[in-house]
Amino acid sequence: MSGEHAAELEELGIVWDTADAAFAENLAAVRAYFELHGTLAAPRHATALDRAIGQWLTNIRRPGGLGKGPERAGRRARELAAVDPDWNPRGHGWTVDWQRHHTYLAQLLTGGARLDDVVPGVTLHGEDVGRGLATQRRDFSKLNEEQQRRLDKLGVKNAVRARKTPAKATTKAGPGTGGRAFQKGLEAMAQYAAREGRLPGRGVVQVMADGSEHRTGIRIAN
Template sequence: MSYEHKEGAFPLGQWIAEQRRAYGAGQMNGRRAARLEKLGMAWSAADARFQENLAAARVYYQEHWTLCAPRSAAALDKPVGQWLSNLRRPGALDGHPEWGAALEAIDEDWNPSWPAEWQRHYAVVREMLAEKSVLAYVEPGVTVHGMDVGKWLARQRRPEVWAALSDGQHERLETLGVTPLAAAPTPAEPEGAAEPSTAPVSAFDRGVAAPWRTTRARTGSVKVPRAHVEALPGGTEVKLGVFLSNSKSRRAKLTADKLAALAGLGLEWAATEGAT
């Protein structure tokens, strides 16, 4: 039960947190403790503190659309930014898988493999496009929560910056319709030079270009484990299982041409109206 939970007007979540505090401080008699234990009360102070901070995290997310808060961030008089930063440290959630699940239920990207500052900018752009759906509105000079998200977005589209982003970052930007700008033309190469690479640029194109027919022949299905990896000509590896899982979970946000490309590979959920 969350700290902010209420039954009618009664703040039940806060009341339970107070019972845990009293129990931990030795201020509760045995009879009262026994009555609460019969109802399934857990006395972990750590769990109680987590629920209080989680309530603050929910409030922060509602305003900022991300849990990648700066360390100085606060909500409900809780230092939620520092708390979240601590939980992102390796091993911080060991023994508490339910804590990680609770955070992911609020924000699936609360602990990304890329910088938290990048995620903060992306979250604002995502919310802006959800309202207006026009990239032109997010131009340099557009500032939200003290961040020039227009300038940030323009930078992500620069070819050299785009090339340095991870597949996960590419996928999130492409879901919003953000693609890299065309690279500046290069000087003509002398005759006899090697043919330029025709390998796909975007994460989606790489996934579609993976050797699906080979995979289907080998496995008898287009369903592959999430950890499955295939290689493109030239040696580029494609995390095919991750691509398939991510594409299916984001089906509602995919464009019609992308869905058609996936359906052509034999993915029934891409061709079925209303599939999830």
């Protein structure tokens, strides 16, 4: 086909490569999504310009998803990166959800919110950014260095967990039930020792002045 014939057909709107044409249409939709959300870390159900760009972005992030041939795949990756350098968070080592929550947190702070005000229940674009922030603080040590660097830039630090102070053993018997029982045991043991001149054996039961019985032998053995 001559160049003249090809030009005439192109003037009529012929598309030589339908795959590239579909990519260009979806790329226009993701640009519209980015203008509204500031990120291409879209949830799978997201749409823009009547296109299911959330699912489309999920598909092209998969191995081989950018099409056959390294030249085509590289060109498409550059076009996406021109819209959002973080369009494929998996390449950085984290999830799409993490990227989206981080972006929305940054937008809230840029808009004037204080970090302490971003608590669970604070949302942006339908995402609970506050709950996401609480998770980042809790799992800070599990994140990779770049994630930690990005959060640190926003002022987010590792959550400090309060240490539980072990209860100290009571060394002095108080006036409670334990203290009274201890004193009664001492009294019974003293009575037996005064009478017998020795400490009671294991089977000794001492009768107290009030008529009650005290298993003095078992008590002292314990």
